[in-house]
Amino acid sequence: MGPQEHPAPRAFEFEPTAAVSTARAHTRFVKCPACQSDNPGYLFHKTGVRFVRCGTCGMVYVNPARESVGLNALDIAHARPFTNANDRALVVRDFERLIERVAAEHLRIHGEPLVRSLLLGRFLPEFREVAAAKRIGLELAEANDAAFARLVASSDLSWAALQLSRGPQLVILHELLESCSDPGVVLGKLTEALPASALLVVTYTNTDSLPARMMRRFWPPFFDNKTCFFSTGNLAMLMSRFDRVLKAQWALPVTHTAQYVGERIAPDAGMTRLLGTTALRNVPVPVRAGNRVAVFGRKQGGAAASREKLSIVLPVYNEARYAAQVIDTVLAKQVVIEKELIIVESNSTDGTREIVKRYEGRPGVRVVYEDGPRGKGHAVRTGLKHVTGTIVLIQDADFEYDVEDYDALLDPILQHKATFVLGSRSLGLDDWKVRRYDSTPLRGLALNFAQVVFAKTYDVLYQQRVTDVNTMYKVFRAECLDGLDLHSNGFELDIELACKLARNGNSPMEVPVNYVARGFDEGKKIRFWRDAIPSYAAFFKYRLR
Numbered sequence: 435m436g437p438q439e440h441p442a443p444r445a446f447e448f449e450p451t452a453a454v455s456t457a458r459a460h461t462r463f464v465k466c467p468a469c470q471s472d473n474p475g476y477l478f479h480k481t482g483v484r485f486v487r488c489g490t491c492g493m494v495y496v497n498p499a500r501e502s503v504g505l506n507a508l509d510i511a512h513a514r515p516f517t518n519a520n521d522r523a524l525v526v527r528d529f530e531r532l533i534e535r536v537a538a539e540h541l542r543i544h545g546e547p548l549v550r551s552l553l554l555g556r557f558l559p560e561f562r563e564v565a566a567a568k569r570i571g572l573e574l575a576e577a578n579d580a581a582f583a584r585l586v587a588s589s590d591l592s593w594a595a596l597q598l599s600r601g602p603q604l605v606i607l608h609e610l611l612e613s614c615s616d617p618g619v620v621l622g623k624l625t626e627a628l629p630a631s632a633l634l635v636v637t638y639t640n641t642d643s644l645p646a647r648m649m650r651r652f653w654p655p656f657f658d659n660k661t662c663f664f665s666t667g668n669l670a671m672l673m674s675r676f677d678r679v680l681k682a683q684w685a686l687p688v689t690h691t692a693q694y695v696g697e698r699i700a701p702d703a704g705m706t707r708l709l710g711t712t713a714l715r716n717v718p719v720p721v722r723a724g725n726r727v728a729v730f731g732r733k734q735g736g737a738a739a740s741r742e743k744l745s746i747v748l749p750v751y752n753e754a755r756y757a758a759q760v761i762d763t764v765l766a767k768q769v770v771i772e773k774e775l776i777i778v779e780s781n782s783t784d785g786t787r788e789i790v791k792r793y794e795g796r797p798g799v800r801v802v803y804e805d806g807p808r809g810k811g812h813a814v815r816t817g818l819k820h821v822t823g824t825i826v827l828i829q830d831a832d833f834e835y836d837v838e839d840y841d842a843l844l845d846p847i848l849q850h851k852a853t854f855v856l857g858s859r860s861l862g863l864d865d866w867k868v869r870r871y872d873s874t875p876l877r878g879l880a881l882n883f884a885q886v887v888f889a890k891t892y893d894v895l896y897q898q899r900v901t902d903v904n905t906m907y908k909v910f911r912a913e914c915l916d917g918l919d920l921h922s923n924g925f926e927l928d929i930e931l932a933c934k935l936a937r938n939g940n941s942p943m944e945v946p947v948n949y950v951a952r953g954f955d956e957g958k959k960i961r962f963w964r965d966a967i968p969s970y971a972a973f974f975k976y977r978l979r
Contacts, residue, residue: 467617468493468668469851490851491671492941494641494663499615506582507613507660508556520716521694526560528687532606532727533566536635539682539729540570540604543633548604552597555608555637570604573597582613586661589619598627606635611669612660618672625676634678634730637686641665642897642941643724665897667941669728674853678730679913680939686725692717728939733913742848744773744840745823745912749813750790751780753831757789760831765799767837769844773798776820778813780804811927815920827909835906836948843909846943853914854940856900856932857907857947860889884966888929891970895977896936900944903932904969907947914940926969933976 465472466488474486474497486497507513516522540548548570553561557574561567575594577585584590591598598605605624611617624634640646642665664672670680693715696706709715746764750757764775779790781804793799800820804813814828825847827840839857846852885904892903908928914935922930932942 462499464495464497464499464616466491466493467495467614467662468664468672470618488668491668492641492665493668496661500586500661506577506579508577508582508608508610509579510556510558516694517697517710518691518693518715520691520718522558522560524689524691524718525558526564528689529558529561530564530566531687532637533564533570533572535684535727536604536606536729537566537570540633543681543729543731544603544631550600550602551604551606552594552600552602553606553608554591554594555606555610555613557608573600573602585610585620586613586615589614589616589623591620591623595627598624601629602632603629604633604635606637608637609639609660611636612638612662612664615661617662618675621672621676621678625678630732633681634673636669636728636730638664638669638726638728640724640726642667643726644897645722645724647897665941666726666728666939667936670730670853670939671850673730674850674911677733679733679916680728681731681917682729683939684727685722686727688721688723688725689718690721691715692719695719695721742771742825743823744769744771744825744827744844745821746773746775746827746829747778747814747817747821748775748829748831749778749780749810749817750782750786750831751807751810751813752782752784752786754782754784754786754789756832757786758792760829760833761790761793763837764829765796767840769840770848771825771844772823774800774823776800776802776817778802778804778817780807780813782807809923809927810925811920811930812923814927815922818915818920821912821915824912825909826912826915828906830906834949839907839945839947842945842947843907846945847909847911852941852943854908854910854935854942856902856942856944857905857909858900858902858944859905859947859949860885860901861944861946884970888970888973891973892929892932892936895973896933898936898941900942902944903942904928905947908932910935910940914938922972924968926972929969929972930976933973937976 466474469488469491471488471490473489475489477485477487477494479485483496483500484498485494487494505513510525511522536551537548540546550571551573553572553574557576562572562574564572575597577593581590581593584592605628611620614620621634641663666680666683673679693706693710696703696709700706748761748764753760761775761777775798777790777793777799779787779801781787787803790801794801802816802820804816818826825844827843829835829837835857843855843857846855885902889901889903892898893900906928908931918934918938920927920930920934936942
């Protein structure tokens with residue numbers, strides 16, 4: 435080879451993998467299906483698609499959206515053929531249990547039997563023959579392969595138009611929303627086609643469940659040709675866009691044979707193959723993978739409820755020093771929506787009742803008298819019965835909290851970014867503004883330590899991310915109280931309320947608030963042993979129920 439000669443250029447030939455080819459086909463970027471924010475955070479790639487988590491509401495979804503699918507995930511038998519015939523029978527039995535519970539919930543909510551219902555989503559032909567399905571007049575709208583492809587690509591529901599035109603009282607969306615490119619489009623079409631009173635029953639796999647949090651990308655329900663993955667909180671947020679609120683929820687019964695479970699966990703293991711040759715392969719195994727059922731109904735008040743109004747619940751007992759100042763300050767505070775103040779006076783012995791009486795008859799003020807002190811929780815529960823607004827805020831009758839924080843607390847709810855807001859004393863530039871007591875520093879340290887323990891316990895037990903669950907400032911939409919049965923009479927109501935709101939899908943959003951602790955010599959009523967211990971026990975009490 436001479437000095438000027440060069441070797442022939444090498445020819446590079448690329449053979450893209452199936453995952454690369456699939457990823458190249460997806461070019462349509464989308465906003466968060468739940469809150470419509472454009473704030474995605476990359477999680478991982480799997481099966482050729484990119485999974486992200488919304489930085490606003492926490493929803494997990496595919497972005498860019500799927501353009502096509504190779505498998506009809508709604509046809510149960512074809513999506514995952516059963517190697518054991520008993521598994522098919524178990525799916526039918528679980529469906530019958532679902533139908534029986536759905537019928538009972540419809541009767542409880544509407545007071546009338548369910549006689550016209552519709553199933554959209556995952557199906558087996560045998561579902562039609564289930565006795566409970568016949569009793570509720572269940573129709574099945576089966577999506578063939580072409581219909582499923584249109585559903586994934588453009589949220590098309592034309593394949594169910596005939597059944598929807600018959601005006602069902604209830605529609606079961608059996609893992610349907612998770613397959614849509616934009617579930618909001620599907621819900622919009624459903625709410626237009628259905629009677630206003632129709633209930634929507636959604637089955638889904640909860641991304642906030644313990645299996646999802648532990649297994650993450652190895653969690654099988656992520657990858658069965660699905661596009662959206664809900665927690666109860668962001669599902670409730672999505673439904674709120676269509677004036678639907680959570681009425682009931684429970685764990686979806688899922689049962690498979692031991693053989694099926696073994697094949698899913700370790701298909702190539704020798705133990706799995708051995709199991710398939712013994713009688714143990716037919717043993718029914720309850721599967722707990724985060725599968726949930728949520729029932730959504732129309733907001734109370736219908737169109738009239740669209741006018742926002744703030745209801746401030748103010749329990750008062752032996753607060754003669756501060757009561758008038760607090761009430762005047764709250765009444766003077768201007769907010770962007772109409773407001774009402776509900777004062778609950780618990781038969782004080784220091785002249786507070788006489789102070790409160792001066793506010794009777796004032797515009798926007800309602801005074802409720804209790805015949806005796808039964809605790810702050812009882813007073814708040816009494817006040818909640820008199821709420822007429824769309825948003826509720828709980829206010830104490832002292833100056834530990836700044837009413838100027840009302841605007842920041844209301845903004846996420848008014849902008850439909852949250853249904854439940856906590857005013858955190860542990861957020862902000864100072865990072866810590868909970869309790870500083872000069873006269874009783876050790877007692878203050880104990881209360882501050884308990885506040886951290888309470889927040890961490892709440893986060894673990896209820897799969898939340900908060901810094902201050904004990905805060906007085908709990909602000910939430912009034913409809914969040916639907917179906918909520920509160921019992922606490924003492925300070926533990928703060929914990930009961932936060933726990934039950936979270937269990938009903940209302941994940942709290944935190945905003946920083948100002949706080950200046952008053953000392954025990956200034957009238958502070960909470961006591962560590964009397965109040966903190968029952969409050970901490972409440973976390974476990976309401977989680978285990």
